[in-house]
Amino acid sequence: xxxxxxxxxxxxxxxxxxxxxxxxxxxxxxxKDLEDFLAVGETGHPVxxxxxxxxxxxxxxxAQVMSPAPEAKYRSLVEGPALKIVFDRALRIxxxxxxxxxxxxxxxxxxxxxxxxNKAVISTEAAAYSADQVEQLQMSLSxxxxxxxxxxxxxxxxxxxxxxxxxxxxxxxxFVSLNHNLELDVVVVTLPGASWSASIxxxxxxxFGLSPSENEVLELMANGKSNVEISRDRFRSVDxxxxxxxxxxxxxxxxxxxxxxxxxNDLVSLAALSGGVPDPGVxxxxxxxxxxxxxxxSSWRTADSGGRQISYVHYPAPPGTAGETCPVLMFHGLLxxxxxxxxxxxxxxxxxxxxxxxxxxxxxxxxxxFRNRPMIQSCIEDAVYVCDQHGVGRSxxxxxxxxxxxxxxxxxxxPERVSGLVLCSAYxxxxxxxxxxxxxxxxKLAMSSGIASAxxxxxxxxxxxxYLRYGGSxxxxxxxxxxxxxxxxxxxxxxxxxxxxxxxxxxxxxGASAFLADTSASDSDWSERLALLNLPVIVLHxxxxxxxxxxxARLAAGRIANCRYEEIPEIGQHILHAIPExxxxxxxxxxxxxxxx
Numbered sequence: 001x002x003x004x005x006x007x008x009x010x011x012x013x014x015x016x017x018x019x020x021x022x023x024x025x026x027x028x029x030x031x032k033d034l035e036d037f038l039a040v041g042e043t044g045h046p047v048x049x050x051x052x053x054x055x056x057x058x059x060x061x062x063a064q065v066m067s068p069a070p071e072a073k074y075r076s077l078v079e080g081p082a083l084k085i086v087f088d089r090a091l092r093i094x095x096x097x098x099x100x101x102x103x104x105x106x107x108x109x110x111x112x113x114x115x116x117x118n119k120a121v122i123s124t125e126a127a128a129y130s131a132d133q134v135e136q137l138q139m140s141l142s143x144x145x146x147x148x149x150x151x152x153x154x155x156x157x158x159x160x161x162x163x164x165x166x167x168x169x170x171x172x173x174x175f176v177s178l179n180h181n182l183e184l185d186v187v188v189v190t191l192p193g194a195s196w197s198a199s200i201x202x203x204x205x206x207x208f209g210l211s212p213s214e215n216e217v218l219e220l221m222a223n224g225k226s227n228v229e230i231s232r233d234r235f236r237s238v239d240x241x242x243x244x245x246x247x248x249x250x251x252x253x254x255x256x257x258x259x260x261x262x263x264x265n266d267l268v269s270l271a272a273l274s275g276g277v278p279d280p281g282v283x284x285x286x287x288x289x290x291x292x293x294x295x296x297x298s299s300w301r302t303a304d305s306g307g308r309q310i311s312y313v314h315y316p317a318p319p320g321t322a323g324e325t326c327p328v329l330m331f332h333g334l335l336x337x338x339x340x341x342x343x344x345x346x347x348x349x350x351x352x353x354x355x356x357x358x359x360x361x362x363x364x365x366x367x368x369x370f371r372n373r374p375m376i377q378s379c380i381e382d383a384v385y386v387c388d389q390h391g392v393g394r395s396x397x398x399x400x401x402x403x404x405x406x407x408x409x410x411x412x413x414x415p416e417r418v419s420g421l422v423l424c425s426a427y428x429x430x431x432x433x434x435x436x437x438x439x440x441x442x443x444k445l446a447m448s449s450g451i452a453s454a455x456x457x458x459x460x461x462x463x464x465x466x467y468l469r470y471g472g473s474x475x476x477x478x479x480x481x482x483x484x485x486x487x488x489x490x491x492x493x494x495x496x497x498x499x500x501x502x503x504x505x506x507x508x509x510x511g512a513s514a515f516l517a518d519t520s521a522s523d524s525d526w527s528e529r530l531a532l533l534n535l536p537v538i539v540l541h542x543x544x545x546x547x548x549x550x551x552x553a554r555l556a557a558g559r560i561a562n563c564r565y566e567e568i569p570e571i572g573q574h575i576l577h578a579i580p581e582x583x584x585x586x587x588x589x590x591x592x593x594x595x596x597x
Contacts, residue, residue: 073184083191087112089153091146094186098292104140105133106501109474112141140191145176149187152180210251217244221257222264293364293509295339295502302365305385310358311365312386313338315345317354326396326419326591329383330357331410333401334427334518335476336503337364341495344580351584356395358386360406362514364506375521379406380413387417394419396587396594400576402427405522412532420536420590424583425573427548428556429525461519465512473504484544484572496577530559536593537563538586542571564589 074095078084083103086095093110100107148167163180177190210218220230227245231238245257254260291300291311303310317327328348332338338357340348348355359366361378369378387395396419399407404426411418477500481487491497507515537560541553550567557565568575568582576583 074186077181077184077186077188085141085189085191087149087187087189089185091149100191104136105498106474107133107137110137112137112146141189145178145189148178149189152178152187153185210248214244214248214251217241218248218260218264221245221248222261291365293337293502293505295337295499299339300365303386303389305382306370308367308370309365310367310382310386312356312358313340314390315340315348315355317352318349326394326594327354327356327387327390327392328398328587329387329392329395329410330355330398330400331379331383331403331407332357332360332363332503333403333425334515335507336401336500337506339499339502341499341577341580344576344583347580347584351588353396353584353587354390354392356386356390356392358382359506360403360514360518362510362517364509368510368514369517375517376406376409380410383410384414384417393417396590397421398583398587399423399426401425401573402518402522404428405526408529408533411535412529415535418535419594420538421533422538422540422583422586422590424540424576424586425542425545425548426539426553426556427522428530428552429522429527432525432527433549433552433555461512461516465508465515473501476504477501480546481572481574483546484542484570486542486544486571486578487546487574490571490574490578493578496574499577527556527559530556531561533560533563535562536590536597538590539563539565540575540582540586541565541567542573542575543567543569544572546572 074086077086078095078097078100082097083099084095084097085093085100085107088094091112093107093112096104096107144167148165152163152165163182165178167176167178179188179190180186181188216234217230220233225233227238227241230236231241234241248260249255252260252263254263291297294300299313299315301312301314303312330338338359340355340357345355358379361375361382362368366382369375373381387393394417397407397411399405399421401424404423407421407423411421477491477497481491491500537557539553539557539560541548541550543550545553554565554567557563566582566586568579571578
């Protein structure tokens with residue numbers, strides 16, 4: 001063990017750890033400070049003292065109970081089923097509930113103002129957003145809502161609970177609740193979610209004594225149906241509908257359809273904002289399997305293996321092509337999921353490929369491994385089980401990013417089930433060529449055998465997962481792409497950006513335990529396994545990959561007997577999503593080579 005003669009760097013490192021947890025600095029700044037401490041000595045390798053290991057352990061414990069990203073302090077304000085958006089004094093969105101994310105997409109960082117016509121104006125530094133996303137926000141955050149947000153920030157009252165207001169949105173959209181949290185100095189805007197429309201019959205019948213038939217007419221009226229349309233849809237005469245309409249007006253105390261619809265919207269929105277739960281009898285049933293991390297929920301499936309759930313993505317082969325080509329079995333990366341862009345899915349379909357992408361143990365909706373079952377072994381067993389469920393014998397294997405190790409072990413364990421292997425933007429053991437290791441604290445810690453390496457690894461994993469879960473995803477993706485024009489362009493694509501955000505959620509939704517197990521399973525030098533591969537292999541690697549030097553990828557490919565290496569210029573890690581045609585061409589080439597043998 002080496003020690004640091006001058007205690008000042010150690011003191012600064014310890015102060016850095018705790019200032020990070022207090023929210024005084026961003027995670028990326030913390031990493032740079034930590035790297036400055038570790039990169040002492042002529043070699044640039046970490047130099048640890050006995051004390052820093054203890055502090056890493058303490059910090060790791062803190063990471064389990066504290067949320068390191070500044071936005072995390074708002075998370076208690078957006079928990080639960082309501083549709084909530086949190087604004088700071090700059091009218092910047094600093095947090096959103098899961099319901100808001102489902103409706104608007106990722107809007108953290110958006111700044112909202114209103115123009116002279118009282119229309120909401122959206123400005124954002126986010127990597128990608130759509131016109132529909134902006135329009136939806138503008139409709140929801142009308143002039144009265146923004147005016148009330150500004151007014152609440154202008155109040156000087158010091159009531160412990162903050163200030164609360166209700167305001168009716170423009171049009172017929174019901175009420176919005178606004179609450180100024182004085183402790184955090186933010187305004188929480190709560191909108192009535194779309195799912196609350198299911199409670200209309202309960203609210204109306206309980207409040208005004210409307211009959212089931214009148215409830216039905218009023219619901220259709222609220223949805224914009226005319227008397228003639230209601231008559232046709234419900235097989236009633238127009239006179240009957242008119243009579244029921246007059247009865248509804250009388251019971252509601254209104255004189256027109258417009259007033260009746262406004263009453264419905266007001267009542268339902270207030271019921272939603274009250275926090276109550278809709279009557280179970282009218283709540284729309286949700287799917288049995290929940291995939292809150294999904295980019296496209298329609299492609300996700302689950303399988304039960306011995307009482308343990310496995311989640312996976314399935315893109316079926318085109319009709320009439322079953323058995324003509326090998327299915328593709330994908331092992332996903334560390335901070336991504338198995339989902340693909342529509343361009344990649346279309347390319348696979350045109351090539352006749354079926355696709356199975358399985359969540360690693362502990363990721364997505366896949367349960368952690370059984371006790372004492374190694375991570376890689378569980379990955380392999382899950383893949384075999386899902387393939388068997390779909391009648392897949394032999395397949396082409398795609399190892400993406402950090403999924404390369406599991407993909408290679410699958411090929412070595414079950415050669416009878418594999419026709420070929422494509423490694424895309426793959427991670428290889430950095431110990432293969434230490435002089436080629438990218439300069440960075442994560443890589444250095446992964447290779448270190450110093451006293452603090454295990455504690456540091458746990459600390460980095462826990463804090464990184466917490467950071468990504470609570471507001472740091474956009475900055476992480478931007479930082480990862482900052483030195484690569486191709487990757488920067490990729491994350492400006494709305495679909496790719498959404499897919500990457502969903503991938504991060506897929507990995508972090510279950511906490512840090514799976515992340516720790518995954519990284520621990522591949523932090524040793526397993527490069528000798530490469531020479532054991534005896535099948536067609538293609539290695540695709542980005543010229544400016546920020547995590548694995550392309551020279552290491554070329555060196556790894558050179559250790560595989562039947563391998564072709566292709567380096568893609570002007571791209572880093574996002575080959576699969578930004579240039580899917582390269583991956584599909586490699587799969588077709590491998591399939592053709594396997595057919596000849």
